[in-house]
Amino acid sequence: MFDIDLWREIFQSINKNRLRSMLSGFTVAFAIMLFTILFGIANGLSNTFAEAFGDDATNSIFIQSGTTTTAHKGMQAGRRIQFDNEDFNYIKDDNGNKIEFITARIYKNVTATFRNEQNSYSVQAVHPDHMFLEKTIIREGRYINQRDLNERTKVVVIGRLVEEDLFLKTTALGKYINLSGIQYKVVGIFTDEGGDNQERLIYMPVTTAQQVYGNNDYIDQINLTYNPEMNFDQAIAFSNSLTKKLKERFSVAATDQRAIRVRNLASDNKAVNQMTTVLGVLVLIIGMGTLIAGIVGISNIMIFIVKERTKEIGIRKALGASPKSIVSIILLESVLITAIAGYVGLLIGVGALEYFGPGLKEYFITDPSVSSSLVVSATIVLILAGGLAGYLPAKKASQIKPIVALRND
Amino acid sequence: MLKINQLHKSYPIGDSSLHVLKGIDLEVETGEMVAIMGSSGSGKSTLLNIIGMLDEADSGDYILDGVPIKNLNEKKAAIYRNKFLGFIFQSFNLINYKNALENVALPLYYQGLKRKERLEKGKFHLQKVGLLDWAHHLPSELSGGQKQRIAIARALAADPKLLLADEPTGALDTKTSYEIMEFLQQLNDEGKTILIVTHEEDIAEMCKRVVRLRDGVIEEDKKVNQVRASQYV
Numbered sequence: 001m002f003d004i005d006l007w008r009e010i011f012q013s014i015n016k017n018r019l020r021s022m023l024s025g026f027t028v029a030f031a032i033m034l035f036t037i038l039f040g041i042a043n044g045l046s047n048t049f050a051e052a053f054g055d056d057a058t059n060s061i062f063i064q065s066g067t068t069t070t071a072h073k074g075m076q077a078g079r080r081i082q083f084d085n086e087d088f089n090y091i092k093d094d095n096g097n098k099i100e101f102i103t104a105r106i107y108k109n110v111t112a113t114f115r116n117e118q119n120s121y122s123v124q125a126v127h128p129d130h131m132f133l134e135k136t137i138i139r140e141g142r143y144i145n146q147r148d149l150n151e152r153t154k155v156v157v158i159g160r161l162v163e164e165d166l167f168l169k170t171t172a173l174g175k176y177i178n179l180s181g182i183q184y185k186v187v188g189i190f191t192d193e194g195g196d197n198q199e200r201l202i203y204m205p206v207t208t209a210q211q212v213y214g215n216n217d218y219i220d221q222i223n224l225t226y227n228p229e230m231n232f233d234q235a236i237a238f239s240n241s242l243t244k245k246l247k248e249r250f251s252v253a254a255t256d257q258r259a260i261r262v263r264n265l266a267s268d269n270k271a272v273n274q275m276t277t278v279l280g281v282l283v284l285i286i287g288m289g290t291l292i293a294g295i296v297g298i299s300n301i302m303i304f305i306v307k308e309r310t311k312e313i314g315i316r317k318a319l320g321a322s323p324k325s326i327v328s329i330i331l332l333e334s335v336l337i338t339a340i341a342g343y344v345g346l347l348i349g350v351g352a353l354e355y356f357g358p359g360l361k362e363y364f365i366t367d368p369s370v371s372s373s374l375v376v377s378a379t380i381v382l383i384l385a386g387g388l389a390g391y392l393p394a395k396k397a398s399q400i401k402p403i404v405a406l407r408n409d
Numbered sequence: 410m411l412k413i414n415q416l417h418k419s420y421p422i423g424d425s426s427l428h429v430l431k432g433i434d435l436e437v438e439t440g441e442m443v444a445i446m447g448s449s450g451s452g453k454s455t456l457l458n459i460i461g462m463l464d465e466a467d468s469g470d471y472i473l474d475g476v477p478i479k480n481l482n483e484k485k486a487a488i489y490r491n492k493f494l495g496f497i498f499q500s501f502n503l504i505n506y507k508n509a510l511e512n513v514a515l516p517l518y519y520q521g522l523k524r525k526e527r528l529e530k531g532k533f534h535l536q537k538v539g540l541l542d543w544a545h546h547l548p549s550e551l552s553g554g555q556k557q558r559i560a561i562a563r564a565l566a567a568d569p570k571l572l573l574a575d576e577p578t579g580a581l582d583t584k585t586s587y588e589i590m591e592f593l594q595q596l597n598d599e600g601k602t603i604l605i606v607t608h609e610e611d612i613a614e615m616c617k618r619v620v621r622l623r624d625g626v627i628e629e630d631k632k633v634n635q636v637r638a639s640q641y642v
Contacts, residue, residue, distance in 0.1 A: 005518060016506035315502045318463065320491020320519040320567070323483045398483075403463040406502060 006325075010333050017305075024301035025341030028385075031294030032342045032378065035287035036349025036370055042283040044360065044368030046276040059100070059230075060133060061239050062263045063091075063222040063246070072253035081250050081259050085210075085217040090249070091224070091242070098238055101129035102224040106209045112202065113178040114166040121162060123179065123202045125209030133223050134192065136203075141173045141188030148205040155208075157188035159199035182212060232270050239264040291381070295338075295389045302334050302393035306400075313397050314405020323398035330397050334390025335383055342382035346375060410602055411437040411460065411571065416469035418455055429455045430466070431625035437604065439570075442597040442635075444613035445606045447622035454575060456622065457606045461494055461573050462486045474570050491519050495564030499576035501556040503548040509559050510535060510544040516567040534562040538592065554585035561592065565601075572596070574605045578612055584642075590615045591638035611636075 014021045065081040088104050106125035111118060130136070131143045139160065148155055156177065163172040172186045184204065192198035210217050226235050243262040244254070252259040306313070313326055350370060357368045418430040429452045437443055447453040458464035459471065462478060471478045473493055481489065495516075496502075503512045514531035522530070535541045538558040548556055557577060564572055574593070578586035590612060597603050597617075605616060613619050614636045621629040 005524060008524075009518075012506070311502070312504050315504060316515070316519075317487065318461070318490060318496050318502075319516040319563070320487050322487040322519075325519070401463070403458050406463070406498060 006328060006332065009329060010336060013329070013333060014337065020301070020305065021337055024298050024305075025337050025344070027297035027301075027341075028294040028338050028382070029341040029345035029348070031290040032345030032382070033349040033352075034290050035378070036346055037352055038283045038286055039374065040349070040353040040357070040368035040370050041360075041365055042276075042279050043370065044357070044365035045279060047366040047368075048364045049272045049276065058265055058269050059225045059228055059235065060265045061224050061226060061242070062261075062265075063224075063242070064220075064261045064263075066258045066261060068252055068256055068259040070253045070256050072256070073251045075251060079259075081252065083219040083222060085219065087246075087249070088219055088222055091222060091246075094245070095238075095242070098227050098230070100225040100227050101132045102222065103127035103130035103133055104206050104219040105130070105221040105223060106206060106213075106218070107220050108209065108213055110179040110202070112162070112166060112180075114172075114175070117166040117168065119162075119165050121200060121202050123156075123204060123209070125204050125206040127206055130203065130223070133225055134194075134198075136190045136192055139189050139191050140171070141186070143188055143190070144203055144205050149207045152207045152211050153205065154182065154184045154212075155187045155204065156184040157190055157203040158186055159201050160189060160191045161196060161199040162202060163189050165200075226266075232266055235266040236264060239266075291385065295385045298334060298338055298386070299389040299392065302330065302390050303396070305333075306330060306393045306397040309397070310400055310405045313400050314402040317400070317402040318406065326398040326400075327394045330394035331387060331390040334394070335386035338386030338389060339379070339382050342385075343379065346378060350375075410439045410441075410474060411435070412470070412472040413460075414470040416456075416459065416471065417467045418452075418459065418464070419467060429625055430459075433469070433622075433625075433627060435620065435627065435630075437602065439602050440597070440600050441618060442594070442603045442616045443605070443618045443620060444616035445604065445620050445622065446608060446610075446613050447628075448608065450624075451622040452625045453606050453608075453622050457573055457575055457604065460571075460604065461496060462490050487519070491516060491567055493570050495567065495569035495572045497557070497560050497564050497572065497574035497577045499579035501548070501553075501560045501580075503556060503559060503563075505548050508545050508547055509540060509551070512548070512559055513562045513566050516563060520567060530566060531562075534566050535559075537565070538562045552585075553581050554588060557581060557585075557589050558592065561589070561596075565596070570602065572601055572603045574603065576607055577605060578607070578609065586612065587638045587641040591642055594635070594638055 063083075065083055068075070068077050068079045068081065071077050083104075085104075088102075092099065092102050103126050108123040108125070109120060110123050111120045124130075126144060127149065128144050128146060131138070136143065138157075141157070143157055144155070147153070156179070158172060158177070166172070166177065167175070172189055175186055176183045177186055179202070190199075190203075206219070226238055230238065239262050243260065246260050246262070247254055247256070250260065316326065353368050353370070357365075360368060413433055413435040416430055416433040417428070419426045419428040421427075433456060445453045445456060455464065459466050462481065465481070473489075476489070478489065504515070507515070510528065510531050513534055514527040517527040517530055532541060532544065535544055538561055540555060540558055540562070543551060543555065548559070551559065572593075577593070578589055581589065593603055593605070594615060605612065607613055614633060615638050616633065617635050618632050619629070620627055
């Protein structure tokens with residue numbers, strides 16, 4: 001296989017028969033180009049949908065409270081529902097392994113000061129799990145941890161833009177920031193793919209916020225992600241039972257839509273997931289189809305090539321070529337043509353995506369591209385395809401009888 | 410050198426079969442130059458193909474240089490062909506996209522020689538047939554006589570024990586035919602064993618021994634006084 005002379009023979013044969021090699025490569029190049037472009041467009045479509053859902057975990061459930069709208073169990077309408085730590089623990093303990101991550105959230109608005117710079121920001125007081133729910137990316141330092149919660153430490157994790165606004169060109173890590181009159185130590189700086197607003201947030205431990213702002217154990221919102229092993233129906237059933245239990249806990253009428261609101265992203269996601277799956281399958285089928293057509297095309301041409309080279313193969317055999325060397329010469333030629341042509345097709349396809357991609361945004365196609373893993377697997381498939389396409393013709397070639405090939409006609 | 414005993418070969422034609430070789434006995438010593446003659450259909454080409462291991466006999470023994478040639482698989486046949494035999498064909502059978510030197514060096518490739526060695530040996534044999542200046546020409550740029558000399562150089566390249574020529578002058582005019590024969594005689598003088606299939610009397614007379622086939626049997630096997638081709642050139 002790594003015999004340089006064998007490769008020299010193959011290159012000579014390809015080089016001396018350029019038209020033939022080009023023609024056989026064209027089919028494959030075209031097939032791969034189509035495949036790449038289709039795949040890129042499908043990726044672009046699913047990117048558009050993914051963007052619409054921002055950066056939150058897709059298995060999220062948000063639980064919020066409001067005021068009752070109907071009287072129930074002797075209590076009047078207009079009663080305000082307030083979650084506290086006990087409710088949080090109840091949900092957490094009651095559902096065990098159905099929950100992947102869970103966090104409380106308390107919203108506050110503060111004026112933050114560092115030296116001469118001042119600006120107002122939203123603070124979210126959270127549990128450590130919040131990082132996974134919100135897909136926060138820690139750039140420097142660390143996130144809120146359990147010890148912060150236990151000790152109610154005055155620490156904050158600030159967004160990239162907060163650092164830029166207040167600390168100008170210097171690093172914020174380890175410095176103290178003043179939030180409405182109280183000093184907090186900056187222990188981490190994060191980035192977030194959810195956009196600028198998400199990067200203008202300040203996170204602090206939930207217990208710290210509870211102590212500092214009101215000395216109570218109130219919680220504004222509870223976010224959780226359900227166990228990703230649950231399917232869609234299980235996820236919906238889970239959030240429904242959660243709603244029911246909470247309504248009972250707070251003596252809220254089952255029909256009351258405002259007192260306790262549970263939003264499950266699963267129901268939003270299902271349609272999109274189904275569509276992207278169908279799209280993916282469609283692209284795969286079309287792609288495979290074109291690829292198979294390409295393979296059949298090259299196989300056809302290889303059969304023709306073998307026919308055309310019958311005499312040459314006969315001569316080679318008369319001169320002492322073993323069947324194995326005949327197989328490898330035809331097979332490798334096929335693999336080489338397929339691989340090169342396929343790669344050219346891939347490059348053209350990727351190039352087209354790069355070139356036309358940005359202009360397709362208005363057609364719901366965002367950032368159409370193919371991943372490098374796809375490129376690698378496509379290359380492997382190409383080599384295998386070349387081998388497959390060349391195998392039968394090569395086998396046929398190796399069975400040519402020199403006496404038949406050399407008959408004078 | 411070569412010993413054939415009661416060789417039979419038949420080809421199926423439709424439902425019946427055609428008995429081409431009906432018990433051939435032939436012995437060739439080292440250094441001989443044998444013409445195998447016969448009209449078309451006499452079985453001379455079949456005999457040569459069997460000797461050349463391009464075809465296999467139905468029954469009978471064939472011993473080449475002390476090695477019994479029997480039940481060869483393709484791989485073994487390829488090795489034997491490469492080691493023992495050099496072929497010269499009526500239609501030259503050069504590979505048209507390879508130049509003269511590459512054609513000559515091809516059998517050496519199948520012997521597993523290094524490229525440098527192959528080209529060196531190839532050049533040596535090209536020089537021997539007087540075509541070193543044409544080393545980088547393609548077969549299509551050469552005349553018939555030149556092509557056949559390239560083919561002879563190729564047959565010699567692997568230093569075979571036996572040269573098999575199937576109508577080597579069949580596609581050439583008389584003058585060029587004699588030049589080729591002169592060269593073959595020269596090789597024979599140097600000790601090469603040569604077997605030539607021909608149906609031309611004058612070519613046969615330039616060998617040292619003539620074997621005449623008729624309907625699959627040897628009709629006549631006699632030594633002849635070799636006519637030197639050089640006197641016609």
